[in-house]
Amino acid sequence: MLGSLILTGILSLGITPAIDQGTMESSEFPFQQAVFESGAQLAEEAIRACEMRFGREIQLPPQQPAVAFTHRYGRCHDTHGGLDEHLEIQYRNEFKPENDYRIEVYPLENRQKLEHLSFQAFELTEQTTAKFYKGPLNTLQLLVFEKADWQYLLTTANRASTEIGRRELSEIAQSLIHAVNRKEPAYAKWGTLAVTETKRKYNMDVVDYLYMGRTKISSVLAEEKFKLWLKKEDLEFGVYVTVAYHPVTNQILSMRYEEM
Incomplete structure (x- = not known):
């Protein structure tokens, strides 16, 4: 199970050999076209689709990793009542595979257990505990936490050149928690x-x-x-x-x- 997740992380995070920028620009099938042909859609459209599916607002972290991205897109995985229904938003840099970041948002009733991963639990804020997993080199890093009625999974690549790690993912998660706390009523x-x-x-x-x-x-x-x-x-x-x-x-x- 762990091996399949790591393989999925390698593929979905775009951990592939570096692509020369000139080659990519002259490609017959540009990166963006390939992304949308795979079933992705504009991030805003994916968010609206999932909000309609779940009947409530989905709030994303206001803070993003401090690295350059060339593309942002999303998917609303709607399986008509299945436990895998969730929102996925992905940020990628077609010329720098290490600049890869993904947000997955699940309703709490569909929360992912991920019991096969060796997480490190830590206090994200005074009232919120998070879990962090760092896989072998060239796989992925994963931070999991819950806020309001959603479970959030923040994923990034684990490469030698990756500039996004546990500290950066934690700061992103904290930005969401602070934003929600300012917005939501006490009840x-x-x-x-x-x-x-x-x-x-x-x-x-x-x-x-x-x-x-x-x-x-x-x-x-x-x-x-x-x-x-x-x-x-x-x-x-x-x-x-x-x-x-x-x-x-x-x-x-x-x-x-x-x-x-």
Whole structure:
């Protein structure tokens, strides 16, 4: 399994012998044409397609690696309910194979386990833990973390000349976390939990979401209430979900479901 992932990384990261720029410019099939013929699309189109597929906004890291890229493109891998549904955005330099960087974004319910890889866990921010994997030379480097209701995989080449490493990937991940924290309301994490657990409990899609408010019951107990609308084929109904937690430690205490 590890060998196949490394091979996939070698191919998808474009780790190939260096190509002379003059040769590439005079090629009968330019790099960009080959990319789009492989099924890729403009990054913005891929993002919109996946946002429509998952029914919510996908936010990408505002910071990018400080190296030159010649192309940016994407794919929305839509397998109609499969666990591999995700967004992929790739940055490449057709003349410098080591300048290669990829972002993959999975809904948390489709999170990739990657248990066959030897990760190093570390604290990315005070409330976020990340995992980093560095494969053998000429394969890949991978940083994995979660934010809001998404799992992010940041991948780059592992070559002797690569200028992107763990520190650079960590800074990119932190830029996303800070951007989301500035944007999302305080109840967002509990809303994400309510949606994820309700989908798992009922095995149905959540097609609508409404925040009902917060109730502070005591110094050690608070509740956030949400109204979710579920649908699967011809069946649909609403559920009130109440998340109880400790307001100081943010430790979840219980979840209650009340069908309408």
